[in-house]
Amino acid sequence: MPYVAIKGHPKTAEIRARLVERINQALLEVWGCPQEAISISLEEIDPEKWEETVVKKEIEPNSEKMYIFNGEKKF
Numbered sequence: 229m230p231y232v233a234i235k236g237h238p239k240t241a242e243i244r245a246r247l248v249e250r251i252n253q254a255l256l257e258v259w260g261c262p263q264e265a266i267s268i269s270l271e272e273i274d275p276e277k278w279e280e281t282v283v284k285k286e287i288e289p290n291s292e293k294m295y296i297f298n299g300e301k302k303f
Contacts, residue, residue: 239272
């Protein structure tokens with residue numbers, strides 16, 4: 229705990245590492261958990277598959293759980 233799963237368009241290894249490290253640091257500082265409790269995954273989805281793979285199957289069915297939805301903060 230916690231587990232963060234990220235899906236996005238392909239990026240460079242440097243960008244992926246920077247993103248994961250910033251999320252990791254936020255969990256340590258804000259969530260207050262120990263490093264060994266954190267799990268973060270990153271899955272790259274080709275842009276042409278994004279709508280079908282992510283939007284229709286994951287985002288839309290879970291829209292009520294989103295804290296930011298289509299750029300709009302829900303908190």
